[in-house]
Ligand SMILES: Nc1nc2c(ncn2[C@@H]2O[C@H](COP(=O)(O)OP(=O)(O)O)[C@@H](O)[C@H]2O)c(=O)[nH]1
């Protein structure tokens with residue numbers, strides 16, 4: 001893909017919908033995917049940072065005006081720069097908290113989709129990690145209502161289960177101008193983040209609401225890292241940032257960006273389903289379709305149901321793939337007719353096992369062998 005495409009959009013009624021052209025792109029990707037999604041307030045430099053991850057100067061459209069450019073979720077699939085045989089999928093989300101739209105349910109849905117689809121979630125904010133920046137991440141406090149782990153109707157608290165399937169978390173702080181000091185001592189970026197997430201003792205209403213988002217971030221995202229970026233360039237050059245060459249960018253900004261990209265490439269893992277099954281581009285497309293349909297129907301997406309639904313789709317396709325392997329092989333055998341019965345029988349054996357191998361490579365969770373049987377009968 002030489003440029004990003006829109007993956008999720010809203011239709012004229014404001015309902016979320018998946019773009020068929022983006023699904024088609026994903027359908028073609030048989031490789032496992034590392035999915036990095038960025039969320040945060042609009043106009044905090046999210047799209048600009050994602051372009052750096054893609055190794056490109058331009059790509060995701062930047063919001064040069066106050067109106068936010070990115071609507072819904074945009075996607076860019078590029079070969080993973082360091083993990084061969086893997087595709088890096090970058091998801092750029094529309095800015096949260098756009099006053100023009102003023103639709104917090106919509107923002108929550110976009111945030112949930114970013115959590116559900118990614119293996120690394122980047123939360124981007126500007127300035128410092130102060131109380132305001134943490135409150136802007138209020139969506140974390142709603143995650144327990146927006147995502148279910150198990151399909152049972154019982155009202156169980158899934159939150160402790162979340163951590164096993166949630167993306168790892170990176171907080172990127174932009175235009176950071178302070179010195180990172182805690183009690184007068186130099187602090188690393190991670191120490192700075194942990195300090196900002198520290199809970200206050202007490203049970204007053206004020207303290208409880210101070211602690212709640214911090215508790216949620218700590219609980220849902222146990223693997224977390226922070227990067228503090230300085231201003232990218234001098235104020236007078238900021239308006240043309242997108243066209244500036246690296247020589248015009250501050251060396252500190254380039255250094256942090258380089259470390260950030262290296263960290264993402266080294267540490268972001270391949271996306272997996274709840275049962276540990278690797279997500280390929282194709283599965284990611286089906287997963288997106290399923291989650292978006294669930295959310296737009298007003299239901300709560302469930303990680304366990306997703307495994308069952310994905311297994312069903314993949315197993316039907318795997319049966320088809322196995323059959324095709326067998327049929328293609330048999331066509332070839334037919335060309336060399338007449339053959340001894342013995343030869344035909346041994347070719348049949350060979351192709352059957354090749355077909356089963358093709359099936360096994362793609363199928364998963366076919367625990368009772370239902371789909372494999374279909375292949376054998378077929
Ligand atoms: N001050 C500042 N501006 C930035 C930074 N990165 C990008 N910008 C500019 O801020 C505007 C919005 O950037 P964009 O990436 O579209 O923000 P998004 O809405 O969060 O995706 C654009 O004019 C960018 O050139 C940054 O680190 N600091």
Ligand SMILES: [Mg+2]
Nearest residue numbers: 046047063070
């Ligand atoms: Mg943007």
